[in-house]
Amino acid sequence: MQSVAIVILGIIGMLLGWFLYSKFIAEKIYRLDPNFTTPAEEFNDGRDFVPTNKIVLWGHHFTSVAGAAPIVGPAIAVYWGWVPAVLWVVFGTIFFAGVHDTGALWASTRHKGKSIGALSQSVIGSRTRSLFMVVIFLVLLMVNAVFGVVIANAFVNQPNSVFPAWMAIVVALIIGQLLRRNFSLIPLCIVGILVLYITVYAGSYIPISLPENLFGLTANANWIIILFIYAAIASLLPVWMLLQPRDFINGMQLLVGLLLLYGAVFLSMPDITAPAFNTQKAIDTPSIIPLLFVTIACGAVSGFHGIVASGTSSKQLAKEPDARFVGYLGAIGEGSLALITIVAVSGVALAATPEEWHEIYSHLGDGSVAAFITGGANLIEKGWGLPVEFSSTILAVMVVLFAGTTMDSGVRLQRYIIQEWGDIYDLQVLKNGSLATFIAVGCCLLLAFGAGGSSGSGGMIIWPLFGSTNQILASLTLLVISVMLIKMHRPAIYTMVPMVFVLVMAFFAGLIKLKEYYLDGNYLLVFLDAIVLIVSVLVMLEAFAVVSKFKRDLANAKILS
Template identity: 80%
Template sequence: MQSIMIVLFGILGMLFGWFVYSKFIATKIFKMDDDFVTPAHELNDGVDYVPTNKVVLWGHHFTSVAGAAPIVGPAIAVYWGWVPAVLWVVIGTIFFAGVHDMGALWASARHKGKSMGALSESVIGKRTRSLFMIVVFLVLLMVNAVFGVVIANSFVANPNAVFPAWAAIVVALVIGQLLKRKVPLVPLCLVGVVILYATIYAGSGMPIALPSELFGLTDKASWILILFVYAAVASLLPVWMLLQPRDFINGMQLLVGLVLLYGAVFVVMPDITAPAFNTQTAIDTPSIIPLLFVTIACGAVSGFHGIVSSGTSSKQLNKETDGRFVGYLGAVGEGSLALITLVAVSGVMLAVSPEEWHEIYSHLGAGSVGAFIQGGSNLISTGWGLPAEIASTLLAVMVVLFAGTTMDSGVRLQRYIIQEWGDIYKLPILKNGIIATFVAVGCCLLLAFGAGGASGSGGMIIWPLFGSTNQVLASLTLLVISVYLIKLGRPAKFTLLPMIFVILMAFFAGLIKLGEYYEKGNWLLVGLDIIVLVVSVLVMLEAWSVVSKLKNTPQSAPDSKESSI
């Protein structure tokens, strides 16, 4: 089968999602209102709460939620076969991720930009808030600690990506200053993208590497420290100075990358060599159900998106109706990246025969990012005539920049959570932005070096929990949105049905993983997994109690436009 059929199926499905389904949800269910005063205007402080052009905000949201996950997940999950992976990405984007991201953005904006954890208190109750925040903090801790390792590994493996990755920060700082001075967005965007790609071209012939050992640390560990110092500083800067322009430029860079990849598919029309359903899996391969639905999270639906939607994006929303463009279209962009990743790791550009493909994908977890870079660079090189080294550097930089923007936003979000704790538990010291940032980064470094030793890879120890924990968080976010809709007297089935599916898959995946951790004697993961499973059950019971009470209580103002309930 030619890969162009997969691409056409995905594009048509996502076009339906954007033009039909998202419009229905935004206007008929969420009832987004241009006259509603968003937190960006009501609480404008010039640092975190800043009214932002919807295209710029889309760039921030898109690149923050994307990271490396919509590449890593699909590039691993294709092991079970490309058909189930493609179906989950396309259906998940349309009916799960888009509604989840847009809904979290809308609900947070209606509650003064509160995070989903803090918002759960207003919608469900105090006990739910405490339980919710445990899961949120765990997810952010995993993401920040692991993405530091991912970027460090990429810098060590691809030294050509170092110069363009850091140059992008300088470009973003300059663009942020110019935008503040009302320089038109379009020419800035064009110039910024041209400069970024010029640095990629320069970086392909200018590798930069740290000493293999520096002050007793390996080059990878040194990069992890440098990255967290940078993330700490970046998280304290006003969003207009670095976060917005960097994410926007990275978003434009990804669009160019997607055009190159999708365009190459239409030029080359490569065949698929991966099996539609893999019947030659290794003996110890876990069942596709439920593991597929937690392996591909970003690109189908992801709890981390709810943290971003309700953490940074909702505080920058200029008009409530912009939430559809930012939230749903951000999910479509990520789904598009996941889809082209599946094409890159399934076709002849990675392996010219089914036998060679099975050699690369000898077990679950093989291939991954390396397969995407290899298959994608071969596709771009063949389709557009670019030198293979430049194409490879381009995709490596894409992975690094995405992981970097997610790490930037992740540390800022962790700071928000800690500041909310200070407010909730009456601890003024935690409400201080600098102290909250030090606590956030300190927790990440403690995990990285405390659990991982001098290598700084401690985050990888608890990373196996990310898939199920992240999807539990997605289901909890959908649950909060659903209860809020019920309180407003509106239909909740469009969020409740996805929530039920996701929580079932995540819960059973957590149980399967719990058995694996127990057999291996990994008591840390056993304990954390039990905590996540118990928390998810308790939140569900609490929500059921609230919904049951609501059904027996007449709603006096079912379509009220109050900012909070």
């Protein structure tokens, strides 16, 4: 019964955030203008800049930012107790993520669709731009390399997920062509979802596996190579051909998954067996502050969202007010996924008793995706009566497809960053889309195989840095938005407060990790962590200098007048 109360209170909070707070932010702070000509309209090239229906664009944005992170983070962080996890997800979604994501979309739209790193030059300064883009590239490198490994592992461990995962791409290509020919969106959506779930069912009878040793590489390594070849091709295709319909279908698939999970909670009303605040933690468990706020990133606030918002979504925004629908509602979708994940891994669906739950969650880091799939499948079985095996396949495919869409967008975003470097430094060779994609994919594969050997697992080497780096990036994005607002003589308190909170927590977490990496002798992570921390300090100092100068000039102008 406790789970129903968690769900109801969480949903009410997010709905209030959407109907009240997001409306206030959109109209009074960002002042989204329906008459403003967006980059999608101004630079419409049929490939990257494409004016898009806001519902379709929401599907792209939502599934691109979601990935597996809003499942992994909450499923791990519940170790400290379900109460702090729920509070951070709900309040983080309302006051942090929605403001951040909408603001990044608005800022990029006002700067001709530039990424948040590139546009920081005109807002703060050229040195800030160079520093900012280093952090962005590192985050993208982490996300792409790791999600390639995650999907490859899922294909090896659950061969039943291979067929539906690749068939989703075929379905998306067909829908993209039909939408281009003005077919109605709703019927196509319904048919696409039905076909997707038919392939999920068929996947149970068509397991696909690669040989354990092929070309001298393991199955995992070969899947990683195949996935990056696909991602390279996908990143060069026009967004309407694959990216938009694939993300939209996956977004609808997630809505079905959320309905199944939330409906199961109301139908079965399971009790919570996890502790509200865990007092039986392992001795080596780090402090909840600040680690909770970087463990749950996506689902509360995430710098990666700002990269997507200013990287691909802003180039498809047909009307500026759509930024509220796409950005804030996308954040709510992610928060909803994080909330139901907490319920799935905290209740009797996963562990019948508190003692059994503590056996599953004996250390921080236990549980994660496996706990979500097990708990979620049992929850659906109790609520809807669907077989556990089928429910498990649905949730496993959902995780794979989300990781895949994030990887698709991530490689495209890496290409954008490299091409922007070509524009910034006047290097014509980097402006070539194919070469930029080759460099992006090459960096990911170099990390995967250079650091991880023939297994291709090297992306995991720098993954521990993702939490703090990602949140530092979120705070820097909020900083750029705040400086924009100050220069436009608008209230910046609504972005400054989240910025300061996230920065303090992420910076503190980065220092803790820096010490851990040094004591473990992992000098690669020490080097990368130090770079991120130093860059964040330098960007802050640059921003404060710009704001101080702006206020001095404004005061002098008033005196002279």
